Structure formats: C-alpha cells, structure tokens
Amino acid sequence: DSGVTQTPKHLITATGQRVTLRCSPRSGDLSVYWYQQSLDQGLQFLIQYYNGEERAKGNILERFSAQQFPDLHSELNLSSLELGDSALYFCASSVDFLTGELFFGEGSRLTVL
Amino acid sequence: AQSVTQLGSHVSVSEGALVLLRCNYSSSVPPYLFWYVQYPNQGLQLLLKYTSAATLVKGINGFEAEFKKSETSFHLTKPSAHMSDAAEYFCAVSPLVSQGNLIFGKGTKLSVKP
Numbered sequence: 535d536s537g538v539t540q541t542p543k544h545l546i547t548a549t550g551q552r553v554t555l556r557c558s559p560r561s562g563d564l565s566v567y568w569y570q571q572s573l574d575q576g577l578q579f580l581i582q583y584y585n586g587e588e589r590a591k592g593n594i595l596e597r598f599s600a601q602q603f604p605d606l607h608s609e610l611n612l613s614s615l616e617l618g619d620s621a622l623y624f625c626a627s628s629v630d631f632l633t634g635e636l637f638f639g640e641g642s643r644l645t646v647l
Numbered sequence: 648a649q650s651v652t653q654l655g656s657h658v659s660v661s662e663g664a665l666v667l668l669r670c671n672y673s674s675s676v677p678p679y680l681f682w683y684v685q686y687p688n689q690g691l692q693l694l695l696k697y698t699s700a701a702t703l704v705k706g707i708n709g710f711e712a713e714f715k716k717s718e719t720s721f722h723l724t725k726p727s728a729h730m731s732d733a734a735e736y737f738c739a740v741s742p743l744v745s746q747g748n749l750i751f752g753k754g755t756k757l758s759v760k761p
Contacts, residue, residue, distance in 0.1 A: 536690060567748055577691075577737065577751040590748050624690055635681075636749065638690030 537561065540625050540639035548647055552613040555642045559606055559627030565589070566608040567628075567636060568600055572621040583608060584630075615646045649674045649742045653752035661760045666710075666725040668755045670738030673719065679741035680721045681749060682712055686734045694736070697721060708732070733759045 537560035547553055559566050568580040570593075579592035583602035594600075597615075602608045612619060622643050626636035654669040672678055679698050683691040695706025702714045712723045721738060735756045739749040 536692070538690070569751075576753045579748050579750065582748045592748065626691075635693055635696060636691075638683075638692070640688070640690045 536637040536639065538625060538627050538637050538639035540623075540642050542642055543640065544643050544645075546645045546647065547615060549615055549617060551615050551646075552611065553615065553644065555610040555612070555623050555625075555644075557608045557610070557625030557627075557639060559608070559625075560629075560637055563627035563629050563637070564606065565628045565630060566602055566606070567626040568594075568608070568610050569624040569626065570621045571624060571641070575621075577624075580610070612644070615644075617646050620644055620646045649678065649740050649750055651738050651740050651750055651752040653736075653738050653755050655755055656753065657756050657758065659758040659760060660728045662730055663727050666723070666728045666732065666757065668723040668736050668738075668757065670712075670721045670723065670752060671719050672721060672738075672740050674740060680712075680714065681739040681741070682706065682710070682721075682723050683737045683739060683751075684734050685737065685754075691737060694723070728757075728759045730759050730761065733757055 539558040541556045564585045567582045570578045580594040581600050582590040600610045622641045624641045626638045650673045652671045681696045682694040685691045695704045697704050697714045705711045710725045735754045737754045738752040
C-alpha cells in the first residue's frame with residue numbers, strides 16, 4: 535500500500551460526458567502528479583501541483599483540468615469525453631518536487647463508450 | 648528534451664536466469680534516473696533510483712542498475728529471476744533537477760518461465 539488513494543477505481547461513461555477523478559496523497563506529501571496510461575501512448579505526464587499551485591504541465595488536453603485543494607487532495611476533471619480518453623489515470627505524490635521519488639495510487643480506469 | 652528508450656517491449660526468462668532490462672536515456676544535463684515496477688492491477692512502485700551518487704545502484708527485491716554515462720544507459724539487472732518478478736518495468740528520467748515529474752519509457756513486460 536503506497537498510501538495514495540484514488541477514487542473511483544473504475545468508471546464507465548459515455549462520449550461527451552464529464553467525470554471527476556479524486557486523489558488523496560500520502561500523509562505529508564505536498565506534491566501531486568497525474569499521469570495517463572494507455573496501450574498506445576504509455577505513461578504520459580499530465581500535470582503536477584505543489585502545495586496547491588500548479589508546478590508543471592505535460593501533455594494535458596484543454597478539455598482536462600485539475601486542482602489541488604487546501605487539504606492537499608487533488609481532482610482531475612475530464613470533460614467532453616471521447617473514446618480515446620479511455621485509459622488508466624494514475625495519481626502520484628511526493629514529499630517535495632526535487633527527488634523524483636513518486637508514490638503511485640492504484641489508478642482509476644476510465645472507459646468511455 | 649529528455650527521453651527514455653526501453654529496448655524490448657517483452658522479455659522472457661527462465662526462473663533462475665539472469666534478468667537484463669535495457670534502458671537508454673537522452674539528457675542534456677546530468678539526469679536523475681529511475682526504475683519502477685508495475686504488478687498487474689497495481690500502481691507503479693519504485694525499484695531504485697540514480698541521483699548522481701554511486702553509479703551502481705541497488706534496489707529492492709535483488710535488482711540493481713548501473714549508470715553508464717558514456718553509453719547513456721541505465722540497464723536493470725537481477726542475477727536470478729523469480730516467478731514473482733513477472734511484471735512490467737518502467738525506466739524514467741527526471742526532466743529537470745528542480746522538478747519531480749518523470750518522463751517514462753514505454754515499459755518492458757517481463758515473463759518468467761518455470
């Protein structure tokens with residue numbers, strides 16, 4: 535158990551819909567990262583937050599957004615969903631943003647029909 | 648831009664045999680390098696990391712990796728494979744020393760035959 539909690543574990547929805555994925559980092563970790571894992575693209579970095587502020591941005595679509603709240607949990611919002619958004623979405627956390635030692639949750643598997 | 652290439656999407660070894668998973672990186676600055684393992688239906692777990700200290704890095708479960716700057720490689724090895732090593736392994740590089748987000752390779756799925 536990494537200490538990172540993601541909900542929901544599985545989500546099935548239709549094209550055009552909007553979903554929210556939630557992540558609770560390890561106790562004491564200030565940085566949260568979101569990654570998308572798909573068969574064709576592999577693990578793609580989406581976005582990073584540190585203590586409530588956006589720290590780095592990767593290949594995140596404009597239809598996607600995220601935020602980190604004062605209690606340090608984070609949410610990833612995916613809107614106008616397309617079939618290609620079906621993937622496993624991982625949240626990871628770390629105590630800071632220097633070491634690169636990330637602790638991953640078990641992921642949220644999104645299926646868009 | 649930094650990147651990571653993992654040679655071989657699938658590697659199969661017999662139990663007790665040497666495990667060698669290859670990773671080459673591209674980086675304009677001294678990198679931080681990592682190996683993560685993903686067991687089925689689980690998140691990624693850190694195996695080991697290189698942060699410019701010793702070039703031979705020992706990790707969990709008997710794995711180790713050697714940083715070779717001249718070859719821009721960071722291959723993962725284990726002398727004797729165990730059935731429980733069957734998983735997917737990811738090499739990753741940190742793009743900037745001041746940022747923790749990682750750039751991952753495509754992964755190598757390791758199968759271990761009895």
